[in-house]
Amino acid sequence: MRYHRVRSGRARALLAGLAAGLLVLTAACDSPEPAGAAGQQGPATAVLDDLDPVPITPAPTPVLPATVRSFDGTDVTVTDVGRIVAADRYGTLAQIVWALGLGENLVGRSTAAAFPAVSHLPNVTGGNGALNVESILALRPSVFLTDTTSASPAVREQLRATGITVVYFDPQRTMEGVVPQIEAVAAALGVPQRGQELGRRTSDEITAASAAVPTPDPRLRIAFLYLRSSAITMLAGPGSGADALIAALHAEDAGQQAGLTEPFTAITSEAMIAASPDVLLVMTDGMKSIGGVDGIAQIPGIAQTPAGRNKRIVDMSDAVLLSFGPNTGRVISALSDAVYGRTGA
Known part of the structure; x- marks a missing residue:
């Protein structure tokens, strides 16, 4: 009988261990994957x-004329900066003018x-972001x-025909290009x-x-989505500018990891699932245009990603997210707080 009791005790212990293991396995299967x-x-x-942007004060006194090499390869001489129109896709040039202390000279x-x-200033771009030459001329820059x-x-040909003094700048979005861009605008002015x-x-x-910025191990995989209603849903890749921001956040760019070769590519289920982001990064107005978090969840492939399952979405104002101007340091800090929390990983 003693031998029987010992064997029964061991059996009970074995069964208890197996039950505990099954509970752990079941919990792991039922819970969301780690973020x-x-x-x-x-x-x-x-x-x-x-x-x-925080302007440097006091307002400077420009030394003119200033001759600079425009990014289109021509030499341009600027003789008057009293009426500046600054217009580009991400608002970078207007931010730089303001931070240089010449904001009062901006008219468009x-x-x-x-x-x-x-x-409050007049807008010289249309709804699709294209420059309107007539609107520019009306401001007498x-x-x-x-x-x-x-x-x-x-548009360049039209501007050339008007005789307006035009200075072109590098459109690339990189961390290395932030300071050179600032210095180029300052030289032109x-x-x-x-x-x-x-x-x-x-x-x-x-x-x-x-x-x-924290450096978690493993690193997060972040995907930037460019959204403009359900008609335009793009996944960012190399050269988008979002890749540089994601690198600054010590994370992996999900678009590049999925094999994208263009700055922006229309989202497909296959591409989204292959990207497998832990976090989605979006512009605030873009997210609103598609119906908020619930609208993003309806984009093909999103629900099959860790970010979609965990609703791990970070939005930031369209006015600053990809501007790569004087606010860049503050943009990185704010994104880091939103992604990792103020206390870090």
Whole structure:
């Protein structure tokens, strides 16, 4: 009988262990997959305390004329910066003009330049972001600042025919290009020293913000989605600018990991599932245009990704997210807080 009791005790212990193991396995199967790193769970908004770039004061006195090499390859001489129109796809040029201390000289902007300080100014771009030459001419600019992507070849020809002084800038969105862009705008406006000062401040802010970003192991996989109603849903890839922001967040760009080769590619279920993002990054107005978090969940393939299952979505104002201007350091900090939480991973 003693032998029987010992064997029964061991059997009971074995059965208890098996039951515990089954409970753990069942819980693991039923719970969502880990989101990759501690921090934000579910939707979050990356917020800047102030969307306006901080201007360097006092207002500078431009030294003119200033002759610079425009990004289209021509030499341009600027003789008057009293009436500046700055228009590009992401509002970068208007932000730089404002931060240089020349905001009072701005008389026109693009749709993307929507920060409060200039939101009252006339808009020279249409609903699709295309430049309207008639609107530009109506503002009688002494100098027009844009880039070679915002101004199509046809628009460039029209502008050339008007005789307006136009300076084109590099349209690429990279961390390495932020300071050179600031300095290029400052040189064109006759305030090169102010550009160097703003460039140093911006570089220091980017460096400090990047150093404070957590580095989880494994790294999060983040996908940037460009959304404009259900008709336009794009997944970002290399050269989009979003890839540079994602790298600054010490994360992997899901679009590149999925094998995308273009800056933006129409979303398909296959591409979205292959990207398998832990976090979705979107512009605030773009998210609203598609119906918010619930609308994003309806995009093909989203529900099959870790980000979709966990509703792990970070949105940020369209006015700053891809601007790559004087606000860049603050953008990185706000995104890091939203993705990882203020206390980090």
